[in-house]
Amino acid sequence: MDLRSRYGSWALVTGASAGLGECFARELGRQGMNLILVARRAERLERLAADLRRECRIEAIPVAADLTEEEGLQALIRAAAEHEVGLLVNNAGFGWSGAFVEQTDESIRRMVRLNCEAPARIARALLPNMVRQSRGAMILIASVAGHMPTPWISLYGASKAFDLHLGEGLAVELRSSGVDVLTVSPGHTRTEFHGAAGVSGSTIGGSAKPEDVVLDALLALGRKELRVHRALNRLLCWIPRITTRRAMASLSGAMLARRLRRTHAEREA
Numbered sequence: 001m002d003l004r005s006r007y008g009s010w011a012l013v014t015g016a017s018a019g020l021g022e023c024f025a026r027e028l029g030r031q032g033m034n035l036i037l038v039a040r041r042a043e044r045l046e047r048l049a050a051d052l053r054r055e056c057r058i059e060a061i062p063v064a065a066d067l068t069e070e071e072g073l074q075a076l077i078r079a080a081a082e083h084e085v086g087l088l089v090n091n092a093g094f095g096w097s098g099a100f101v102e103q104t105d106e107s108i109r110r111m112v113r114l115n116c117e118a119p120a121r122i123a124r125a126l127l128p129n130m131v132r133q134s135r136g137a138m139i140l141i142a143s144v145a146g147h148m149p150t151p152w153i154s155l156y157g158a159s160k161a162f163d164l165h166l167g168e169g170l171a172v173e174l175r176s177s178g179v180d181v182l183t184v185s186p187g188h189t190r191t192e193f194h195g196a197a198g199v200s201g202s203t204i205g206g207s208a209k210p211e212d213v214v215l216d217a218l219l220a221l222g223r224k225e226l227r228v229h230r231a232l233n234r235l236l237c238w239i240p241r242i243t244t245r246r247a248m249a250s251l252s253g254a255m256l257a258r259r260l261r262r263t264h265a266e267r268e269a
């Protein structure tokens with residue numbers, strides 16, 4: 001059954017102006033879903049909405065909103081209330097790398113708000129109507145980083161562990177409601193994320209195209225509750241189960257420290 005028949009005709013994607021969110025929007029548009037597109041950069045959203053209307057003959061509504069602010073969350077909730085949103089892609093997020101003691105209070109506040117509070121508030125706003133209709137779905141984007149302690153990106157990893165646990169918990173709560181919940185853990189994916197997070201180079205799981213992560217997620221939706229993209233990443237997420245947390249934290253800390261040293265060397269070259 002196609003996505004429209006399973007979940008209705010409207011989807012909402014956060015972080016739709018770039019990377020994974022833009023790919024979700026383009027793929028959902030190709031599959032005939034009408035879209036509410038949310039992010040801060042209005043021009044990019046308007047361009048994407050125009051492309052989607054022209055190429056896919058769907059309705060596309062751009063909503064420029066900063067999801068770290070109450071006003072932005074309320075703008076999203078108002079836009080969603082005007083349509084029967086049956087598929088929510090809770091995707092917007094950002095990373096930061098370096099010594100935690102150097103991360104500013106403002107960056108900490110924004111990260112916890114965008115990566116943790118926003119997906120929870122958006123889920124709370126949109127899921128009840130799906131439950132009432134006995135149909136709908138949420139895709140929540142976590143990360144391989146959420147499966148283990150991650151020194152040097154400590155807060156980011158912790159925020160993604162929050163997403164992972166939230167998604168896995170909601171999948172069980174909603175199992176008999178007709179609403180599918182899928183948590184997706186991408187590994188390194190070629191988007192604007194790494195430039196913003198200040199870390200370059202890929203991980204031992206390799207580097208994926210965002211289009212592949214999106215297709216993999218849409219295939220898993222309704223069939224699985226957690227999808228870790230790529231076999232090597234699944235192996236990486238499995239290691240914490242066969243070692244101590246202390247050893248895992250040291251291992252991931254060593255890998256991340258090496259990537260950060262490489263990033264700094266590249267910048268200075």
Ligand SMILES: NC(=O)c1ccc[n+]([C@@H]2O[C@H](COP(=O)([O-])OP(=O)(O)OC[C@H]3O[C@@H](n4cnc5c(N)ncnc54)[C@H](OP(=O)(O)O)[C@@H]3O)[C@@H](O)[C@H]2O)c1
Nearest residue numbers: 015017018019020039040041067093143188189191192193
């Ligand atoms: N790329 C990877 O390797 C990777 C790996 C694992 C998990 N992830 C997760 O995947 C998700 C998407 O990341 P990406 O790789 O696609 O990164 P990206 O290319 O940097 O895209 C991030 C999106 O989030 C939006 N965003 C950022 N701050 C926002 C705010 N305050 N309010 C509203 N929207 C905001 C950005 O739009 P504006 O700037 O226009 O607001 C953009 O559309 C994130 O949750 C990330 O943690 C990524």
